[in-house]
Amino acid sequence: MSKPSLPLGKATENPLDRRAAETARKARIFNTRLRVMGIDIDALNKQVEEKKHHKMGKHHNFLLLQQDTDERNKRAALHTDLAHYWATHQRVEDSRDADLKCGLKGAPRITIPESELGPASMQIFQGEGIGEEEKKREQTKETERDLQAQKEDNERSRMRQKHRDMLVSKDMVHQDLQGVQMCTLEEECKRAARIALDSYNQDLEEHRREERENLAEMLHIMTSNMMIESSEAAKVGLGGGKPRQVLVDRWKGMSPEQLSAIHRENQDQRVENQVLEELQLLKLSREAEEEEKRRMKLRREKRIQIDCYNMQLAKQQQEIQNHLNKTLYTNKPTKDYFNQFNTSSR
Incomplete structure (x- = not known):
């Protein structure tokens, strides 16, 4: 509830009034709670308090009126019961002085003239009415004392009943005041709980909004080209049919297609190298076999040559030995020739 600003007139000609109006306007504009919620909390609280006081006053007046009505009804019922009790149990005809109050003598009155009655109809005898006036005065005094005692x-019963009714009414008023106070406290607690709940809901909404923003930012960062290392982000087209260039500061490596192409090429190269190696091994094995055959042939030829040379040497040795034995060493020394040596110490 926004307050109207002061009109520019005599009230604002004074600098103090203008300053006060400007201060009130700033307090109203820069009040975040009032600007966001759009209500005047103080005015609403004042209205609530006025309604509570009005309700409490009406309730108190109703209680007093009800108490007065109940008291009147109780008095009327008590008076009716008392009159019924008097008419039933305290009749004048049943009292001891009924003959004085009602003019009875314990026997029905006779309407026949006294001159026509005989001795059997006599009601008052001589000497019977002596001190009758004194007796009546005493009976009247006793009746007055009985009435005063009653x-x-x-009065004492009425005062006790009135005192009890007053205590009951005070207790009821006290209970009603306690009930009103409890209702007031309950309303204040509910209002405080609503305010706390609204504040908690606002904080929770703000927290959830921040969480959603953080999650959205994290998702954006995680799915961005920088985090997923997309190779497309590092390529830029120059146009004019020129090939796309790679931005070095954004290049995060090759794409899976490029890696698979390289892997396939490497696999083809490995297969080709393996085939070449097998061919090379086959060629080397063939060359080794040929070399082995050539070496075996050379060894065989060399062995033949050696055998021929050995045969030639053996033949020459045999010839030399035959020459020595048959031509040169014809005179062989005997045993005596060898025995002549080392026969003495000199």
Whole structure:
């Protein structure tokens, strides 16, 4: 609830008034809670308090009126019961002085003239009415004392009943005031709980909004070209049919297609190298076999040559030995020739 600004007139001609109006305007504009919620909390609280006081006053007046009505009804019922009790149990005809109050003598009155009655109809004898006036005065005094005692008893009973009713009414008023106070406290607790709940909901909404923003930012970062290392982000087209260039500062490596192409090429190269190696091994094995055959042939030829040379040497040795034995060493020394040596110490 926004407050209207002061009109520019005599009230704002004074600098103090203008300053106060400007201060009130700033307090109203820069009040975040009032600007966001759009209500005047103080005015609403004042209205709530006025309604509570009005409700409490009406309730108190109703209680007083109800108490007065109940008291009147109780008095009327008590008076009715008392009159019924008097009419039933305290009749004048049943009292001891009924003959004085009602003019009875214990027997029905006779309407026949006294001159026509005989001795059997006599009601008052001589000497019977002596001190009758004194007796009537005493009976009247006793009746007055009884009535006064009954009045005092009734007054005491009425005062006790009134005191009890007053205590009950005070207790009821006290209970009603306690109920009103409890209702007021309950309303204040509910209002405080609503305010706390609204504040908690606002904080929770702000927290959830921040979480959603953080999650969105994290998702954007995680799915960005920088994090997923997309190779397309590092390529830029120059146009004009020129090949796309790679930005070095954004290049995060080769794509899976490029890696698979390289792997396939490497696999083809490995297969080709393996075939070449097998061919080379086959060629080397063939060359080794040929070399082995050539070496075996050379060894065989060399062995033949050696055998021929050995045969030639053996033949020459045999000839030399035959020459020595048959031509040169014809005179062989005997045993005596060898025995002549080393026969003495000199």
